[in-house]
Every structure is written in C-alpha cells, then in structure tokens.
Amino acid sequence: MYLEYKIIKDIIRQPTFSKNKMFTISKKFRHITCYNSQRIEIEWTIKNRDNRGEVWDNEIITSNLKSYNKQGEIVYQHINYLDYHFEFLSRELNLSVWKTINEETETVLYHFFDFDKKEMIYENINLEGIIFSITNCLIITNNSPFVHAYMKSDFIVQWQIDLSEYLTPEEDLQIKQIKAYNDNIIVVSNGGVVSIKADTGEVNWITKTYALTMEIVKNIGYCCSGLALYKINLESGELSGYGWKNHRLPDFTYNNKSYWPIGHEVVFHNGLLWYWVYSSGESFIIAINPHDGHYEWVHHVETNEKINSIQFHEDKMFLHDTGGTLHIYEKENNT
Numbered sequence: 001m002y003l004e005y006k007i008i009k010d011i012i013r014q015p016t017f018s019k020n021k022m023f024t025i026s027k028k029f030r031h032i033t034c035y036n037s038q039r040i041e042i043e044w045t046i047k048n049r050d051n052r053g054e055v056w057d058n059e060i061i062t063s064n065l066k067s068y069n070k071q072g073e074i075v076y077q078h079i080n081y082l083d084y085h086f087e088f089l090s091r092e093l094n095l096s097v098w099k100t101i102n103e104e105t106e107t108v109l110y111h112f113f114d115f116d117k118k119e120m121i122y123e124n125i126n127l128e129g130i131i132f133s134i135t136n137c138l139i140i141t142n143n144s145p146f147v148h149a150y151m152k153s154d155f156i157v158q159w160q161i162d163l164s165e166y167l168t169p170e171e172d173l174q175i176k177q178i179k180a181y182n183d184n185i186i187v188v189s190n191g192g193v194v195s196i197k198a199d200t201g202e203v204n205w206i207t208k209t210y211a212l213t214m215e216i217v218k219n220i221g222y223c224c225s226g227l228a229l230y231k232i233n234l235e236s237g238e239l240s241g242y243g244w245k246n247h248r249l250p251d252f253t254y255n256n257k258s259y260w261p262i263g264h265e266v267v268f269h270n271g272l273l274w275y276w277v278y279s280s281g282e283s284f285i286i287a288i289n290p291h292d293g294h295y296e297w298v299h300h301v302e303t304n305e306k307i308n309s310i311q312f313h314e315d316k317m318f319l320h321d322t323g324g325t326l327h328i329y330e331k332e333n334n335t
Contacts, residue, residue: 001287001297002317002329006040014309014320018055021070022313027324032060034070037313040328046072054089056096056115061086065098067115076118084111088131095121097131125155132178133185135198140185145173147187149201159201166206167191176212179221181234186221188214193223193232205237213265215273222273222290224264229275229293242293249275252286252298261286269312272296276307276319283307283321301327 012027022037033045046068054060059067063086065078078084087110088097098111110131112122127150129143138158139150145164150157164173169191177188184204185196188211195204209230214221221232228247231240241247249261259279266273266288273288283306287297301307305321312318319327 002299002331004302004327005316005330006328008040008326008328009324011320011324011326014311015318015326016055016060017311017313018057018070020314021055023055023060024326032062032068032072034072037316044072054086056089056091059115061089061096061115065113076115088134090134093134093136095134097134122155127155132175133180135180138198140178142175142178144175144189147175147178147185147196149185149198158199161196161201161203163187163189163191163194166194166203167208169210177214179214179216181216181221184234186214186216186234188212188221188223193221193237195234195237207232207237207239209239215266215268217268217290220290222266222268224266224275226264227260227262229266229273229288244293249293250295252284252295254282254284254298254300259284267310267312274310274312276310278306285310285319303327 010027012025015022015024017037020037022035024033031045031047034043035041036043058070059075061067065081065084067076069075083100084098087099094116096113096115098113100109110125110127111120114121127141128148129141131139132142133140137152139152141148146160146162148157148160167173167189174190175187179186183198185198187194190210192206192208193211194206197204210225211223213224219234221234223230223232227249229249230247251258251260261277262279263275263277266275273290275286275288277284277286283301283303285299286295289296301319303321305323308320308322310319315331317329
C-alpha cells in the first residue's frame, strides 16, 4: 500500500500542511522549516523558539501570539506575545483561542483572537475546564466529570452536565474526547459514551463501555480502548463489533512471531481504519477494513520508538514517533 520514502529526524511534533507545503518544528532548536510536500525538499527555515507551527491560510502560527508568512517573515506579533499560550484553533469559525496564566493565583484566562483582522475579539474570559470544542454558538469545556456549554456571544453558561450521575467506571471518571456530531455533542470517557443535544444539554443516549478514542465516519463512531475496537451508531447509541470476544482485536504475525495489537486510536482514510501499534518493543501500522475488521495491511516500522500519530496528505503517509523522527511513505502506484 505504502512504500518508505524518506525520514526526517529531530521533529518535535507532527507536521502541519497547507496545499503543497509541509511545516515542521525541530526538537532541539525549535526552528520552523517549510518543505515542498510532494518532493519533501526544504524551501526555507526560520529561527524560532516556539513548539507549534499551525497553519492559518497563508500564515504559520506559533505557540505564542506571533505568526509568519510562508516566506518566513513575521506578519504579526502581539506586543505581549510571550504571555499568550496557544489553546485552540478553529478554521471553520475563523477563530483562535489563547490563554494567559496568573502565576500567583494560578488563574487561567482565555482570549479570542481573529487572525484575519489581527485583533482580539474577547479578552480575559474565565471558563471552567479545558476547551474541547467550539460550535457556531457554543464553547464546550471539559472539567471531569463535568461538561460545560457556554454561549459564544456572552460566555454565559447555557447548560452543564455531571457525567458521574450517568456513568460509574471502576476508576475516577475521565473524559477523553468531546466531538461534534450533527447538532449533538459526543462525549467519550472511560465510563462510556454519551450523546448530548448541543442546544439544550439533554441526553440523547448513553452507552456504558470503556473508550479512549473515537473516530467518526458518517453516523458511526469507531472506538478504541487499548486492545479493543468496536462501533457505536451515533443516532441510536447501539454498540456492535466484529465477532471478536470482548471486541479484542486479533493478534497478528510478523517474521513468524505473534504480537498483541496494542494501540489506542484509529484514523479513517481512503476507506480503511489506520491503527498504530506498539507491541514487544516494536511499532506497526495496521490497515483495518471497517466493514468486517479484516487486516488489509500490516507494516513494521523501522524504529524502536512508539508512533505518536499518523497523517495522510496527497499521496503520502506521515508517521511521527516518540523519538522525534518523521517517517514518510509514498503510496504505491497500483493501490
């Protein structure tokens, strides 16, 4: 399916993409480097002490309130940019969120910045918990076991829900993800998955299970929990699997050795679920058929590190590992 193409070392986090450009940040010096994403050739590098490189249209946004154009020149720098820390980015809503921290009181305040207009929309907003999602009207925060929904217009609480009233895991309830689905909020936790009406906070359905992550494809949420993979219908909350006992993924074989498929997340791409595994000190990528759970492709990654993330852009696959190496693959012509 994919062939090894190139590796880039000393990368602090997964790259970001904009059309035919790829941007990385070096682990040691925090330099931002722009590559041609087809040939993976360097176009420019700029010195930078930040550890982010989010892309906003024609700008690269750093972890502080500063941005560069694609030629590496500073476009915007807030007068107190070192006080601001990156929190959230929504390209759909044309909004970025930043936080400042009062070290004496440990108070966190949020600030909403419009990068197109280069101005603050709202400043010094106190919200409960960590921002997980922003819709057209609401800001959703996680303060386990609570989920809060604030009106984006005036930051008044629209609703809040205590999930411990519905879910009772063996350990403390931990919210892992909050996702938007149609007009609903899907909360993924170690005690179960809950669907909530975004406008009222009314619970649609509850599925008691153990989940770490969910990948939404149409009306199905594909949930992972270490060794398990199962499906939840996001309209009804009905849970289904692939016929495996306790939804446990089947072991696989590489070089005549059997491995446990230990992972925690899938990414949907080109009709398959891509699952990264770290087992017995080795890393693998497994492409899973979402319809029957069949392993369509098992690939051993040449690294002793764990895979952090998997991304796809144009005809390439990008794997970032915990040692800071970016493994780049090119799609085979016959697949």
